[in-house]
Every structure is written in C-alpha cells, then in structure tokens.
Amino acid sequence: MIICKVIGHVWATKKEPRLEGLKLMVVQEEGTEKQTHVAADVVGAGIGEQVLVVSGSTARSIFRERMDGQVPTDMAIVGIIDSLEIDPTAK
Template structure:
C-alpha cells in the first residue's frame, strides 16, 4: 500500500468500455523526491488530499467482472492528525 497526495486531475475525452464511473488523478508518492503516478479514484478525492493506494492485481481485482486495465486504485483517504 502506498500513501500519496493528490496533485492534479487527468482529463480524458475517451475511455474504454467497462471502466466504471470515477476519475483519473495524478498523485505524488509520499517519501519520494517527486515520484508521481496516475491512480483511479472512485471515492471523490480532491486536490491536496492524502490518500492510500493499492497497486497491481489487488487494484484490478477490486472491480466486478473482467477487470479494467487499472494498475493503481485509491482505496482510502488519510485523515489529518487530530490527536492534538
């Protein structure tokens, strides 16, 4: 699992059939010097939000039926530290 910060949206005018509703987001992986990747988001994450990402077969197998070619899936939102 990877933690990252959403840095932007990836806009696409055409998508393959079978890709469910969601957005493609650019994220910067935490703890790296600017390493970025594109992740599929079904949660509605926003710019600047910290997220958790699953990759590979774990991400693809989340989808029902024939999995679409998704290699990175946002699976959670990291809440800010509110411990005080």
C-alpha cells in the same frame, strides 16, 4: 500501499472502453521519491488530500468485485488518510 497526495486530474477521450466513467487522478508519492502516478479513485478523494494507493493486480481486484468485470487499471486510491502517526524514536 503507498502514501500519496492527490495533485490533479487527467482527461483522456480516446481510451480503452472499460476505463469509461472512472475518475482518474494524478497522485504524487510522499517521501523521498516524489514520483507521479495516475490512479482510479473509488473513495471520492479531492485535490490536496493524502491517500492510500494500491498497485498491480490488487487495484484491478477492486473493480472486479464492484463492477463484476475487468477494469484495466493498475493503480487505485483505496482510502483517504485522516491521520498518520509516526513514532520518531522508531525511525
């Protein structure tokens, strides 16, 4: 998983039918990379929150279990981070 911050929303009227109803959010990777991705949200994340994001077939597996069907996303927000405890001496 990667740690991201939710920074926005994306709207697409013309899309793969099975993406219908998904909340698609723009997330930005924390750390040195700062890359931007679009992830489907399943935990009710809001703008500005720090979240856990999974990629690839793992993102798809969430919807397979929840909706008993294929949802063509390769990224999903799976948790809202309450706290992050980094040991400075371990780095």
